[in-house]
Amino acid sequence: MGIRIRKVPRRVAVAVATGKGSVTYSHEVAVQAKAQQPPASRPPSITPRTVTAEERRGAVEKLAVPQVPPAKYKILSIIKKLGGEADHSTLLSLTNLKGSELTKVLKELASSRLIVPTLTYVNGKPLLGYKLTKEGEEYLSRVTGAS
Numbered sequence: 001m002g003i004r005i006r007k008v009p010r011r012v013a014v015a016v017a018t019g020k021g022s023v024t025y026s027h028e029v030a031v032q033a034k035a036q037q038p039p040a041s042r043p044p045s046i047t048p049r050t051v052t053a054e055e056r057r058g059a060v061e062k063l064a065v066p067q068v069p070p071a072k073y074k075i076l077s078i079i080k081k082l083g084g085e086a087d088h089s090t091l092l093s094l095t096n097l098k099g100s101e102l103t104k105v106l107k108e109l110a111s112s113r114l115i116v117p118t119l120t121y122v123n124g125k126p127l128l129g130y131k132l133t134k135e136g137e138e139y140l141s142r143v144t145g146a147s
Contacts, residue, residue, distance in 0.1 A: 071097060071105045076114065076140045079132045087120045087129040106130060114139055 078094050079086045092102055109115045114136035120129030132140075 069105075071095070071101070072109060073140075073143065075102075075105060075109065076132065076136060077144075079115065079130060080137065080140060084132045084137075085118065085120055085129055087122055087127040089127065091130070109136070 074095055075091060078091060082090070088102075088106075091106075092099060095102060097105070106115070106117075110117060110130070113133055115130045115132055118129050118131045119126045121127070
């Protein structure tokens with residue numbers, strides 16, 4: 001006894017040999033044709049062109065004016081109004097922020113190099129203070145000029 005399977009396109013035939021002869025079973029199989037996909041569209045070719053210095057400056061200026069959270073803007077403007085340097089307790093009283101919120105915002109400003117922590121002296125006492133950097137002044141003037 002033996003089984004022989006023969007594959008023919010769109011049809012499968014199975015022949016079973018028995019002691020008295022062989023029997024053939026066949027079954028029609030639907031063959032799916034590969035779907036024809038349209039060729040992938042190519043992106044339009046990019047032709048290089050010369051960018052003028054003025055276009056470049058305009059693009060940089062558009063990118064350079066960020067949206068400033070109100071707390072950051074308030075702190076930067078207070079430091080600038082106080083002569084570019086302010087102590088922590090003065091900032092705390094003028095901003096009406098909680099201590100932890102003020103510390104968080106000051107850390108963000110210091111990490112982006114808009115302010116630097118310094119020691120300021122008030123009535124001969126050293127206090128933790130913050131000084132506006134040149135980048136901080138430029139940043140503040142860009143933001144103020146944009147609004």
